Amino acid sequence: MNMSRMLGALLLLILQGSLAQRVRVEPEVVSYPGQTVTLRCQFQDRGDTQLTQVSWILEPIDGERTNIAVFHPQFGINYPTKSPVVGRVGFVLNPPTLDNPSIQIKDVKMTDEGRYICEYATYPSGNEQGVSSLIMLAKPKNIASTVTVTAGKTPVIAARCESSNGRPAATISWSTTLNGNATTPQTTNNPDNTVTVQSQYMLAPQPADNGKDITCIVSHRTMPQPETFAMKLVVEYPPQVQIVGYDNNWYRDRTNAFLTCQHDGNPIPTTVTWKTLSGLMPETVQVQDNRLAVQKVDDTVNTTFICEVRNSLGSAKDQVTIIVREQAPPISNAGVIAGVIFACILVLLLIGGLIFFLVNHKRQQQQGYRGTGKPAGAPYDSITRLFGSSKSGKNGTGNNGNNNTPIYRGDVGLSEKTNQGIHPGGMALLETTHTHTAEDILLSSEMDEAERKKFDELEEEDERYDHFGGGGPILQLRQHDDDLDDDMESQKDGSVISRTAVYV
Incomplete structure (x- = not known):
């Protein structure tokens, strides 16, 4: 039984909801005070339903329900006198109809806000209604x-x-x-x-x-x-005071020394007073509102200065004690010293870079000399050694001052075609298409002692390269037997030349 009753109540609610949907209204209407608002209502899908009467009911936010307008096709229109909107409400159509019983409210007030119900009396379904909420807006x-x-x-x-x-x-x-x-x-x-x-x-x-x-x-x-x-x-507060300007470096005869009394407050301070702890202001001191100027520092300035500031909320003060020194402190040379050190470091870096460049350049020259028999980049050697070092002797030992190896000037040209041969005396010879005269050979020996020493040093360096594998092959005479001494012939200038060697 309980289940049957619950189902019946549910069907009744569904039926009432479907019936209520036939009364069409606006769910929410917004208006401002003083305006005219229209509340629309219409019965849809009447079918066989008979409409008997339509009524408008007001449900205020705080208050009781009240009828404000009624229309009956036979008895006409009625506006209840107890309505809060009486005199300001009326049907839109005159005369109205049951199909369109919309109403208007003139000069709406904030108190008119609430729920407005359009309710139909019908047969046989009973009463059906639609609800519009009137929302009053007021800009604050x-x-x-x-x-x-x-x-x-x-x-x-x-x-x-x-x-x-x-x-x-x-x-x-x-x-x-x-x-x-x-x-x-x-x-x-x-x-x-x-x-x-x-x-x-x-x-x-x-x-x-x-x-x-x-x-x-x-x-x-x-x-x-x-x-x-x-x-x-806006915050008001008593004055706040601070004296600035003393750098702890006031010495005798210093000029243009200043103290400033910085202050703040709300309301703005109106009074600034300078004084000393002793009560006497030095003659060399001038007071300029919140500034104290010392034209020339002397022993009278060796005191305590006080600055007092006032506004309507109270007063505040600050003080500073001046210590007068005998003389100005020495000027610091820290900046000059730092500049000199920096300059020295820069010079050392430049010298180091120059030395590195020179050493590297010399090393490249030496490497080129060892690899090719001549300095790197040079078109040809200034001295060409064809027959061994000037100090090479028999079996690779020195010749004790006897220069047995011909030395030739670098400007003597060689022909493009050279052939190696073996001299009958056992010496390796270099044959060429051009043969030098005795005068050329003598001229090659007419060098002063300094030039000869330079050539000897160059030859010694070449010899070192030869022994340690730094250079290429050097064409030189090699002894075949002990007849080398017989082959040499002394000259008038003291030099010794070979009888069999061909000089080019």
Whole structure:
């Protein structure tokens, strides 16, 4: 039985819901105070249903249901006198019809907000209805301001923001870097059904907070974008004082020494007073408002100076003790010394780079000489040694001052075709198409002693390269037997030449 009853109730609700859908209304209607609002109603898909009467009923947000308009095809129109909208409500059509019983309310007020029900009396299904919600909007009046506060440790209200006479209630938020907190918004319902919202910002103000930015932001449905109020916090505090300018280097006869009394406060300090601990101001000192100028430092300046500042909230002071020195401290040469050291380092780097370049260049020349028999890049040797070192002797030993090896000038050209042969005397010879005369040979020996020593040194260096494998093959005479001494012939200039060697 219980299950049957539950199913029956469910079917009844579904049937009533389907029937209620036949009364077509606007679910929500928005209006502003003073406007005329239209509430539409229409019965759809009547079919065999008979419409007897239509009524408009108001359900205020706070209050009882009240009939505000009734239409009966036989008895006509009726506007109850107890209606809160009497005199301002009427049917759109005159006369109205059951198919379109829409109404209008003129000069709507905030108290007109509520649910408006269009209800049909039908046969045989009974009453059917549709509900429209009238939402009244009121653009609020928004204001914000700061509160002048005095610096302290106790939190106080520093700024206020208010959105009054709005519908629905506005939303208030704060934007700031201050170290405070916003209070919970307070909402007040006004008699005209509007709402006023208030918010406050509290903090323990400090002198450093004076002039900082704080912004109140108000958001409301009637405004396309939030309204912002940018403000600056106002914090009053007694003066703050500091004397600057003393560098601990005041010496006798120093000129143009200054002390400055830096001060701050809100309200702005109006009085700045200079004095000394002894009570007497030195004659060489001139007071210029918050600045104390010493034209020439002497022993009378060797005292304590005091600066006192006042505003409406109080006073503050600072002091500095001057110690007059006998003479100026020596000028530091640290900068000059640093510059000299830097210059020396730079010179050493340049010299080192030059030495490295020269050594590297010399090494490249030596490597080229060892590999090719001549310095790298030179077109040809200045001295060409064809028959061994000047100090090569028999079996590779020195000849003790007897120069048995011909030395030739580098400018003597060789023909392009040279052939090696074996001299009958056992000496390796170099045959060429050009034969030098005795005069050429004598001229090659007419060198002074210094030039001969240079050539000897070059030959010694060549000999070292020959022995240690640094250079290429050197064409030189090689002894075949002991007849080498018989082959040599002394000349008038003291030199010795070979009888069989061919000089080129």
